[in-house]
Amino acid sequence: MTITPHAPTIYTADLILRGYVESDFDAFAAFGGSERSKFVGGPQSQWDSWRAFLAGIGHWMLRGYGMWMVEHRSSGETAGRVGMINNKGWDEPELGWHIYDGFEGKGYAYQASIAARDHAARYFGLNGVISYIDPANTRSVALARRLGAGFERVGQLLGKPCHIYRHPTLGVA
Template sequence: MKITVDIPVIETEDLILRGYDEADFEAFAAFGTSDRAAYVGGPHTRWDSWRAFMAGIGHWALRGYGMWMIEHRATGSVAGRVGMILNDGWDEPELGWHIYDGFEGKGYAYQAALAARDHAARHFGLDGVISYIDATNTRSLRLADRLGAKHERDGTVVGTPCQVWRHPRVARSASQPAEA
């Protein structure tokens, strides 16, 4: 018996944000076991990467939202993950992103985060969310700024110091004016 989880597909110019496939695990584990995972509690063992991969699927089943796998449209390669996380110990839902080796510096993180944030606000009611960012993670700090997020406060996540960045509200009712 196979349990299925309904994960919406979002398409951008260069990317497809989609659910998990077991074939994605190799790229996921390559990121998780590398030094590049330092800002998300890594590097991890392959076994811990497997557990995190499975937790990503479970998050969708439990919360009805989660992180999408990012597929590079032109190559079909897995380029990272993006989406909403509300793990035990989090203050509130977070917009998070991980871009895999070889896909950085091309605007894909921006494209994916913008699409995920918009979808989460309009379809999941997750609007004006936060991102937890390590103060030394200059690439993520620049991306948060580019996304219009503002440093709200210093905080901790799972006992680790971080900055908390607040994203602008996306969804507006017909009576709310657009932000200038």
């Protein structure tokens, strides 16, 4: 695998998937400190959000892939994060998504996830990946299904039960 120390930039119709910049932190921390983050280890303190923010940057350095920051093209606002995660102790790389307050319900998670999944399959060799989803997170379950992922099995993530959805293998050259 080729190490990608900086996230490549991907453009979609409405979004820019790009690397982290410090000005993203306020939106990142607002999500991390809110109840909306309960399915991804939150809510968390400002300090824990800062550590998670830095870990996202470090993931690119260590693994050669990671989660992109999602920027809304027309407003320039930070709209969320999407991409590949493979933390120590995880079964395999995961496609994950977090869409921030004010940007949900507009199809941005779908748009960003399709772009990230395609890029990961083409350039990182990550094809047919999984998503760990808390079954109570009905919006993420619906998105996984819309992305063509199917329920594979019950698993565990960070000591908590979850459902594992398998994304389709993409025909990439």
